[in-house]
Amino acid sequence: MKKYQNNNSDIIKNIEDQFIKDNIPQIDIGDNIKIKLRIQEGNKERIQISEGVIIAKHNSRLNTTITVRKIIQNIGVERIYLIHSPRILNIEIMRKSKVRRSKLYYLRKRSGKATRLKRKL
Secondary structure: OOOHHHHHHHHHHHHHHHOOOOOOOOOOOOEEEEEEEEEEEEEEEEEEHHHHHEEEEOOHHHEEEEEEEEEOOEEEEEEEOOOOOEEEEEEEEOOOOOOOOOOOHHHOOOOOOHOOOEEOO
């Protein structure tokens, strides 16, 4: 039974390897990033740029996701991005921050200058 399961996981791994992107930078928790997304509206496509702080990361090979938080008109907005998605054109790291936690959910309760993170040199 185990041999059968290993064979299936190898097949899935081989298929996933075809879709994993190579040009993704090393993304860490606390980084300020800029993401270029391809958005489709009707029959038109446009590129939308989104910025924010990475507050969470879920590593799972092809299904790796990041949660990005930004403030728009004094309202906190979080969005989850699938980093190997073909809709994501580019991820650019604006600034790296020194953090001691793997999830920065505490930033949800803070506003203004209290949300600043120490910069990593």
